[in-house]
Amino acid sequence: MADPLCLRLRLACGELRSPPAVDDRIDIVASIQTLSDSERRTVARWALACAEHVLPLFSADTAAEEAISDAIARTRAYSAGEGRTADEIAKRFVAGKAARAATTPAGAAAARSVAQASAVAHMGAHALGAAAYAAKAVSLAHKDRPDLVEKEVRWQLDQLTEPERVALRRLPPLGNDSSGPLAPGLLSQGVLGTTIREIQAQL
Secondary structure, eight states, rough: OOOOHHHHHHHTSSSSSSOOOTTTTOOOOOOOTTOOOOHHHHHHHHHHHHHHHHHHGOOOOHHHHHHHHHHHHHHHHTTTOOOOOHHHTTTTTTHHHHGGGGGHHHHHHHHHHHHHHHHHGGGGTTTHHHHHHHHHHHHHOOOTOOOHHHHHHHEEEEEOOHHHHHHHHOOOOOSSSSSSTTTGGGGGSHHHHHHHHHHHHOO
16 A cells, blocks of 8 residues: 555655545545545535535436435435545536536525535535535525525534534635635635635634
8 A cells, every 4th residue: 555645745746747546545635625534524514514404495307306315315424434435536426417407596506515515525625615505596596685695604604513613724715726626716706705705704
């Protein structure tokens, strides 16, 4: 088995152009947005809570709804310390594809919240993406009620445990690092960006 320290040094020196294949026996953090496997499992619980809070907004065909239900079950198991990280990473796009079958924009955002939660196994920063898409789902379902979006974000913050806050504080501010979902781009815009910035400010 490769020595974790040796692999980290080779990554830092540029001897490895990309991280080696995921192996549950070692914990290689190639990006500040990744977090350790234990931290990812910790914040996955909160990410899933955020997603499930807006799940009633999601409606689609049977296959898409089953895909979302499966992603939720897998993420819950992952947050409880079950399952292999590599397996979860391989399946992280399933829920995102299901979002395309949503019958409403709000439902699509709710499904993408689930997709972000299921992707926490890949990078811990996706937990903030799950919260952001949940807030976006509320904003799309109640376009004339911005107060409900604010209420949703407050609810999300109230659900955080101290270990989850500690782990999330290790992530870089939105837009300050290009090595993950918190890079300048989709999550830094509109309701998504506003939500993430508010959460990071309150951690």
